[in-house]
Amino acid sequence: MDVKPRLLDQVRQKIRFKNYSIRTEQAYVDWIRRYILYHQKRHPQDMGKPEVEQFLTHLAVERNVAASTQNQARSKSHPI
Numbered sequence: 001m002d003v004k005p006r007l008l009d010q011v012r013q014k015i016r017f018k019n020y021s022i023r024t025e026q027a028y029v030d031w032i033r034r035y036i037l038y039h040q041k042r043h044p045q046d047m048g049k050p051e052v053e054q055f056l057t058h059l060a061v062e063r064n065v066a067a068s069t070q071n072q073a074r075s076k077s078h079p080i
Contacts, residue, residue, distance in 0.1 A: 007043065008032065031073050 005013065008029055015025045032044070038055050039047060056074060059065040065073075 007036075027072065035073070 004010075011028055011032060012025060015028060020028075035052075035055050036042065036044065038058060039051055042051075052074065056070050059070050059073060060067075
């Protein structure tokens with residue numbers, strides 16, 4: 001029986017396949033993890049644009065995150 005790797009493991013595999021740096025891998029995994037936890041551990045495939053916007057609004061309003069950080073989070077919130 002083949003077991004599909006967990007989401008963050010899939011992200012790590014894809015990033016390593018693309019030869020991104022370990023820091024980039026860590027950033028992608030960290031933002032995706034934050035996004036998932038913010039949405040009560042829902043899988044990103046079950047979410048879409050409204051959830052991304054909600055997460056970014058949370059970062060901007062409640063966490064006072066800079067625009068550049070929000071842009072980084074936006075690009076990482078949905079897995080590769």
